[in-house]
Amino acid sequence: MIKAELKDKTTVINILSSAFDDNQSVNFIVCDDEKREQRIKALMAYSWEVCLLFGEVWLSDDKRACALLLYPDQKRSSLKSIWLDIRLIIQVIGLTGIGKILKREAQIKKIQPKEKSVYLWFIGVDPQYQNRGYGSRLLKSIILSSEQKPIILETSTLKNLPWYQKFGFQIYGQLDLGYTLYFLKRGPDN
Known part of the structure; x- marks a missing residue:
């Protein structure tokens, strides 16, 4: 596992745009119009920027898989984070989607644990290399480097639940948003 550098942004x-193209949670956020593909890329660019400010971005050694980690206890409002949020609204959500996204985020925050944790925001593998162990190796490395903090994540992809559970993640909640969003946590001792 290698820490991503600015040259790795694209x-x-x-990787994330193609891996999450049909993801229900991503498509809930992204305004569905003729620019949908551009909007997904803009969402992933936003996530990259936020993780550079308040987390880390990791790549597999061969750069076929990546993960965006966020440290919620380090997240602060700043001019840059506000600007990123404004760009997210303009480029991804659209003005008409703000209400539903704010409601969704408030519901998610109620369920997420308040303890210090590592938030695995996105983990993805280039689709042409999926199901070959790239994601598993990256997730193992993330678990080993989490410094004894719990790791939390959400997924709307039912088929991914057994994969996360194989690594010690347990479902601790779910939310109905027109699709089911599952909340998973892996304690430092799993």
């Missing part, structure tokens, strides 16, 4: 955005 690689990370491309």
